[in-house]
Amino acid sequence: MTIKQKRVLTIFIHVVCWLVFLSLPSIFNPRRSELTISGLFYDLMEAPRWSNALLLIAVFYFNYYYAIPRLYVKGKYTLLVFALVGSFFVFCLLNYLVIPLPEYVPTMSSDGTVPPPPHTKHIFSFLGNSFNLFMFIIVDASSFALCLYDQLQNTKKQMLNTQISFLKAQINPHFLFNTLNSIYSLTLTKSDRAPDVVVKLSGMMRYAVSEANMSYVLLSKEISYISNYIELQRLRLTDKVKIRYEITGQDDGKRIAPFLLIPFVENAFKYGVNSNDDSDILIQIYIHENDLHLYVYNFKVYIRPDIDKGTSLGIKTTRQRLKLLYPGRHIITVRDGEKDFAVSLNVTF
Numbered sequence: 134m135t136i137k138q139k140r141v142l143t144i145f146i147h148v149v150c151w152l153v154f155l156s157l158p159s160i161f162n163p164r165r166s167e168l169t170i171s172g173l174f175y176d177l178m179e180a181p182r183w184s185n186a187l188l189l190i191a192v193f194y195f196n197y198y199y200a201i202p203r204l205y206v207k208g209k210y211t212l213l214v215f216a217l218v219g220s221f222f223v224f225c226l227l228n229y230l231v232i233p234l235p236e237y238v239p240t241m242s243s244d245g246t247v248p249p250p251p252h253t254k255h256i257f258s259f260l261g262n263s264f265n266l267f268m269f270i271i272v273d274a275s276s277f278a279l280c281l282y283d284q285l286q287n288t289k290k291q292m293l294n295t296q297i298s299f300l301k302a303q304i305n306p307h308f309l310f311n312t313l314n315s316i317y318s319l320t321l322t323k324s325d326r327a328p329d330v331v332v333k334l335s336g337m338m339r340y341a342v343s344e345a346n347m348s349y350v351l352l353s354k355e356i357s358y359i360s361n362y363i364e365l366q367r368l369r370l371t372d373k374v375k376i377r378y379e380i381t382g383q384d385d386g387k388r389i390a391p392f393l394l395i396p397f398v399e400n401a402f403k404y405g406v407n408s409n410d411d412s413d414i415l416i417q418i419y420i421h422e423n424d425l426h427l428y429v430y431n432f433k434v435y436i437r438p439d440i441d442k443g444t445s446l447g448i449k450t451t452r453q454r455l456k457l458l459y460p461g462r463h464i465i466t467v468r469d470g471e472k473d474f475a476v477s478l479n480v481t482f
Contacts, residue, residue, distance in 0.1 A: 154271075155186045158264045184231050185224075185265050189272045192220050196276035205277075206284060217273070224269055290457055315368045330368060333361040340391075350391045352384040352425070356418065359398055363416065366402055374412040382420030387482055389425070390458050394418075396451045397429045397476050404474060405431030423482055430475040455480075 195216075204213040312334055319327035340358050344350055363378050370376070401414050415430040455463045455478075462481040468474070 151186075151190060154268075155182075155189070157268075158182070184227055185268070188224060188227055189268060192224075192269070193272045193276045195220070196273065197280045201277060201280040202284070220273075221269075224265075228265060286457065289453075312365050312369070315365070326368075330365065333365055337361050337365075344391070347391065349388040352387040352389045352420070355389055355391060355394060356380065356384065359395055359416075359418075362395065362398065366406075370406060373410070374406055374414065377413075377415045379417045380420070381418070384420055387420070387425075389480070389482070390454060393451060393454065393458075393480070394427055394478070396448045397427065397478065400448055400476075401429050401431040401474075404433055407434035410434045425480050425482070427478040427480075428475070430473065432473050433470075 200213060200216045203209070204216060312330070316327060316330050316334070319330060337358055340354060344354060360378070360380075363376065367376060398416055401416065405412050405414050411432075412434060413430075413432045415428070417426075417428040419426040419428075452465065455465065459480055464477075464479045466477040468476075
């Protein structure tokens with residue numbers, strides 16, 4: 134979905150929610166069974182109704198876009214109180230001005246005189262009908278709740294971005310050192326593979342430093358990063374490590390969050406490779422029309438407990454990113470056996 138389509142969808146959802154919310158008094162009107170469709174429409178179009186509706190909409194967006202992020206979040210509580218009291222004062226004044234005087238029906242008193250019509254309103258007319266005050270409170274509370282929820286989500290994303298930046302800054306130093314040592318060995322033997330290895334490592338560095346700073350990248354670039362990583366790992370490993378890497382389907386311009394898949398692949402090489410043991414690593418990527426499936430499997434081998442601690446942090450961070458970036462659009466299953474480890478991830482675009 135493009136940015137323009139998301140904006141249109143957001144506006145549509147806001148309009149529908151406001152229409153439903155502002156129609157609640159008519160829907161629950163005790164006389165609703167007596168009113169026709171046109172009667173309900175005219176009920177909505179009465180001055181007290183539509184004027185209150187415009188005020189409620191203004192109060193919601195004023196709180197959401199200004200009062201909470203610029204006053205409450207920044208600790209300007211005095212100005213916030215003035216803003217809330219001011220909006221309530223406008224609400225009371227509006228209801229006092231737009232609600233008409235009660236219809237006067239002259240009645241003769243016991244002494245034969247007719248009292249003059251009242252020229253003042255009851256004090257409670259400042260609040261309008263009972264549902265007006267109730268809806269005002271709901272709008273105030275919901276604007277605060279939604280804005281604070283968004284602020285919390287943004288804070289979580291900023292924390293995750295900081296963690297991702299930290300991980301990218303490391304670019305897995307053990308992997309980098311091993312690759313440089315392999316390149317050095319190839320240059321000593323004047324191997325024809327040396328230039329290709331340098332190109333692969335250069336592409337990975339470029340992706341990590343620049344392109345991965347974006348919120349979403351082309352899936353083809355993410356897969357290219359994984360492919361280069363695996364090929365460079367093959368370079369330093371012996372025949373005792375069996376690596377199977379399969380890609381099925383076409384990316385067709387699909388986009389994905391950067392560094393979303395690589396932590397699971399790195400984890401397989403961290404816990405599934407030992408120079409003294411036979412190893413088996415299986416990495417499968419299935420690209421479908423609307424989703425992507427990643428399956429990673431590896432034998433468990435002994436490793437030093439102090440080596441490459443960044444990988445476990447990368448997996449933890451990735452799981453948090455999945456919850457924020459793909460809520461309800463991902464399924465992750467981890468099988469941690471005694472001798473092997475497998476992770477299955479399905480992400481819907």
